[in-house]
Each structure stands twice: as C-alpha cells, then as structure tokens.
Amino acid sequence: MAKSWATLGVDLHLDPTGTGTGTGTGTGTGTGTGTGVRRGLTDALRDAVRTGRLAPGTRLPSSRSLATDLGIARNTVADAYADLVAEGWLTARQGSGTRVAERAVVPPTDTTPPRRLRSRPTYDLVPGTPDLAAFPRTEWLKAARRALTAAPYQALGYGDPRGRVELRTALAAYLSRARGVGADPEHILISAGISNGLRLIGTALRARGSRAIAVESYGLTAHWQILAEAGLRTRPLPFDQLGTNPAQLTDEPAVLLTPAHQFPMGVPLHHDRRSAVVDWARRTGGLVLEDDYDGEFRYDRQPIGALQGLDPNHVVYLGTASKSLAPGLRLAWMVLPPSLMEEIAKAKGGIDTCGVLDQLTLAEFITSGAYDRHVRAARLRYRRRRDTLVEALAQHAPDVHATGIAAGFHAVLSLPPGTEQSVVQAAAWQGLALHTLSFYRHEHAVAAPLDALVVGYGTPPDHAWAGAVEALCRVLP
Numbered sequence: 001m002a003k004s005w006a007t008l009g010v011d012l013h014l015d016p017t018g019t020g021t022g023t024g025t026g027t028g029t030g031t032g033t034g035t036g037v038r039r040g041l042t043d044a045l046r047d048a049v050r051t052g053r054l055a056p057g058t059r060l061p062s063s064r065s066l067a068t069d070l071g072i073a074r075n076t077v078a079d080a081y082a083d084l085v086a087e088g089w090l091t092a093r094q095g096s097g098t099r100v101a102e103r104a105v106v107p108p109t110d111t112t113p114p115r116r117l118r119s120r121p122t123y124d125l126v127p128g129t130p131d132l133a134a135f136p137r138t139e140w141l142k143a144a145r146r147a148l149t150a151a152p153y154q155a156l157g158y159g160d161p162r163g164r165v166e167l168r169t170a171l172a173a174y175l176s177r178a179r180g181v182g183a184d185p186e187h188i189l190i191s192a193g194i195s196n197g198l199r200l201i202g203t204a205l206r207a208r209g210s211r212a213i214a215v216e217s218y219g220l221t222a223h224w225q226i227l228a229e230a231g232l233r234t235r236p237l238p239f240d241q242l243g244t245n246p247a248q249l250t251d252e253p254a255v256l257l258t259p260a261h262q263f264p265m266g267v268p269l270h271h272d273r274r275s276a277v278v279d280w281a282r283r284t285g286g287l288v289l290e291d292d293y294d295g296e297f298r299y300d301r302q303p304i305g306a307l308q309g310l311d312p313n314h315v316v317y318l319g320t321a322s323k324s325l326a327p328g329l330r331l332a333w334m335v336l337p338p339s340l341m342e343e344i345a346k347a348k349g350g351i352d353t354c355g356v357l358d359q360l361t362l363a364e365f366i367t368s369g370a371y372d373r374h375v376r377a378a379r380l381r382y383r384r385r386r387d388t389l390v391e392a393l394a395q396h397a398p399d400v401h402a403t404g405i406a407a408g409f410h411a412v413l414s415l416p417p418g419t420e421q422s423v424v425q426a427a428a429w430q431g432l433a434l435h436t437l438s439f440y441r442h443e444h445a446v447a448a449p450l451d452a453l454v455v456g457y458g459t460p461p462d463h464a465w466a467g468a469v470e471a472l473c474r475v476l477p
C-alpha cells in the first residue's frame with residue numbers, strides 16, 4: 001500500500017505496510033490499524049528522515065490528515081509520531097506541530113572521498129556551440145509573454161505532429177526570404193534539433209527498406225551514429241577543394257550534405273556539384289538531405305542560397321536554432337518534399353514532441369523581427385572574432401593557415417605535418433578544449449588524414465575571447 005503523500009506541500013512516497021516499493025520494513029497487514037502498520041509507518045518515516053528525504057525542520061502533516069491520506073487509523077499515525085519523537089527523529093511542540101528534528105540526518109558513513117569532477121577547460125574552442133552568454137534573454141522573454149498571451153487555449157493540447165502552425169508559418173516566410181527555401185507551412189515539420197530530424201528521416205528510410213545512405217568524408221560522428229542506429233550504413237563520398245564530390249553517388253536512397261558551408265571543412269559546394277547532386281536525385285528518385293546548420297552566418301561572400309530552392313521535391317532542408325540562438329532550445333525544422341510528410345510524421349510517433357511554448361515564442365521572435373536583429377548582432381560579433389583570430393595567427397603562428405572562414409563560426413587551422421598530437425597535448429595543458437580535424441573524418445574516408453584543428457570561435461563569451469586566442473597561439477607551432 002505505497003502512497004505518495006503531498007499534504008502540507010511535502011511530497012513523500014511512503015509504504016506503512018512494508019508491502020510496496022516504499023521504504024518501510026514493517027510487516028503490517030495493511031488493514032489500517034494494528035502494530036504491524038504502526039511499525040511499518042514508523043520504519044518508513046525513520047528511513048525517510050535518516051536518508052534526508054525529509055529534511056531537518058520539515059513540518060509533518062497532522063496525524064489526522066496523514067491518516068486520511070494513507071487510509072489508516074489516526075491513532076496509528078499518532079503512535080508512530082510518538083515513537084519517533086521518543087527516538088529523537090522528530091520533535092513535537094505545542095503550536096508548531098510535529099517536525100523533523102534538526103540533527104536527525106545521519107551523515108553518510110562512507111568515507112571515500114568524492115570522485116573528482118572532470119575539471120572544465122578554461123577556454124572552450126570546440127566547434128558547435130554559439131556564445132550562450134549572448135542569448136537574447138530579454139527579447140526572448142518579451143516574445144514568450146506576447147506569444148502566450150495571444151495563444152488560444154487549444155494550443156496547449158496535444159498538437160499536430162508537424163509542430164505549431166504559428167511557427168511553421170513564420171519559418172516559411174523567413175526561410176523563403178533569408179535562405180531561398182521554397183517552403184509551404186504545410187510541408188514544414190518541427191523537430192528537437194537536426195539530430196532528431198535525421199533520426200526521423202533515417203527511421204522513415206529504413207521503413208522503406210533502405211539499408212545505406214551516402215554522407216560526406218568529414219562531418220559529425222553523432223549524425224552518422226544516429227543514421228546507423230536507424231539501421232542505415234553510412235558511405236562517405238570523396239572530398240576535395242570543390243567540396244564533396246557527388247560523382248560516385250549511385251543507387252543510395254539519400255545523401256546527407258552541408259552544401260552552404262561544409263562541416264567542418266568550411267567550403268561551399270561548387271555550383272557544378274550543386275547541379276550534379278540535384279540531377280542525381282531527379283534521375284534516381286534519391287533524396288538530398290541538406291543540413292543548413294549555420295546558414296545565417298555569412299561574412300565576406302554573397303550568401304549561398306539553399307539547395308532546396310533548386311528542387312523542393314527531392315531536397316529535404318534541415319535548419320536549426322542551435323547555432324542562431326541556443327542548442328538547449330532543441331528546436332529545428334525540416335522542409336519536406338510533400339510525398340515524405342506522412343512517413344516522417346509517423347516516425348515522429350504521430351504527436352508533437354516539441355514543447356509548444358517554445359515553438360510559439362520562436363514564432364513570435366521571428367515575426368516580430370527580433371530574430372533578424374539578434375542574428376545581425378551575432379554575425380557582427382563572430383565576424384570580429386574571426387578577424388582577431390586571423391590577425392593573431394598571422395602575427396604569432398605564421399605557419400598555420402586558417403581556411404573555411406567566410407561563414408559560420410569555426411575555422412580549420414592546417415598545421416605543419418606531424419605536429420597535430422603535440423599541439424593537442426599542449427592545448428590540454430593550457431586548459432584549452434580543441435578538436436582535431438581527424439575527429440570529424442569518417443572512418444571509411446579515402447582521403448589521407450590531414451594535420452589540422454577545427455577551432456570554434458563561437459563558444460567563449462566575449463570577455464574570454466582575447467584570452468582564448470592568446471592561449472591558442474601559445475600552443476600552435
């Protein structure tokens with residue numbers, strides 16, 4: 001007869017009969033009275049106090065209300081309380097009820113020192129995360145307030161598996177304007193990150209009978225892992241200075257690409273190859289999965305429009321708030337060929353799995369213009385950081401060359417051959433978190449591994465940026 005007891009604001013799972021999953025050890029009969037139940041309740045309460053589940057000073061419910069909650073006799077509760085007062089676990093004072101005694105919690109007997117937490121690096125230059133200190137909290141809160149005020153109460157129910165229509169509508173307009181995506185709100189689906197979107201697509205492809213998918217020679221292992229978990233082998237395509245080469249695409253059902261800014265190499269896909277990959281998709285009925293993870297961040301070149309604009313029937317466009325706002329939001333979007341929507345919604349489980357309040361807030365954030373303002377400010381900040389990085393390298397590490405820096409917020413730093421490992425070790429000593437390029441190389445990639453680092457310049461907050469660049473320059477050859 002285990003019960004959750006929520007009287008007087010205290011939530012506690014108790015089993016006075018000792019027969020459930022609670023902490024009581026008594027052997028009560030569960031009939032509501034008798035010594036067995038009294039012992040069970042006493043044991044359960046003592047255990048809760050000893051382990052700290054009931055904190056010192058906590059006021060316990062009156063014997064009447066606990067008896068009602070647990071379905072036992074009031075006297076049984078009063079007797080259990082009296083036993084515990086006598087033992088010193090509880091105190092009873094006129095006017096202030098029964099409370100957990102101040103010194104009741106027994107310190108743990110285990111004297112093993114706690115395991116040392118892995119110390120955090122002083123500077124984090126691992127690519128992937130934007131400057132979280134610059135999250136637009138005030139504007140976001142304002143948008144949240146407006147969005148919730150305007151939302152119909154029905155918005156708070158189980159939603160459309162595609163996501164809230166307000167967000168899909170806002171995204172359709174934004175993506176068409178800013179990224180050249182041919183988007184209809186009907187064909188947009190909100191997911192918990194691009195990673196979750198890939199999981200849904202992988203599941204749908206596997207359900208169609210597919211077993212493999214083409215990917216790039218360099219990319220995110222986590223994404224390949226997600227596809228593998230969905231049952232798809234990943235086969236890397238060759239990579240050169242024009243980007244990923246689609247010439248070897250054959251009968252794969254799909255290819256995953258980062259056309260606007262290859263991750264992590266940083267080059268845009270050459271226009272001949274953009275056409276070639278779309279031709280391949282049309283010819284074979286294959287799908288191009290376009291990961292446009294940092295499409296908002298372009299510096300010294302004309303923004304490269306989304307590939308999806310060339311053929312919305314064969315390209316799945318994947319965008320995310322993880323770079324432009326924060327990955328913790330877990331909000332991303334897919335623009336799907338109409339023929340795929342039903343399968344993906346099914347793979348999502350037929351319900352909306354992304355929180356509605358954040359979706360409504362993002363919709364309001366976009367339509368009010370706050371998103372554009374935030375992106376413009378972030379672009380400026382990252383561009384300045386990139387410039388200081390390039391200047392510092394020229395001055396302090398002239399043998400190191402930064403590439404892939406016209407967009408996004410990471411750079412590939414090519415190192416003199418044979419120096420990668422010593423740089424990584426020196427970085428660890430300096431408290432500098434960095435990734436090597438080999439970390440992003442597919443295990444079956446044919447190109448020879450290169451000595452290089454992938455340096456993210458988004459993550460450190462502004463005040464730490466100069467220190468991070470200095471520390472980086474100290475470890476470079």
Ligand SMILES: Cc1ncc(COP(=O)(O)O)c(C=O)c1O
Pocket residue numbers: 127128129192193194195196220258263291293319320321322327331332
């Ligand atoms: C290449 C690439 N795609 C997508 C993402 C974003 O993934 P998500 O939306 O799951 O946070 C990242 C983030 O690091 C990335 O590097």
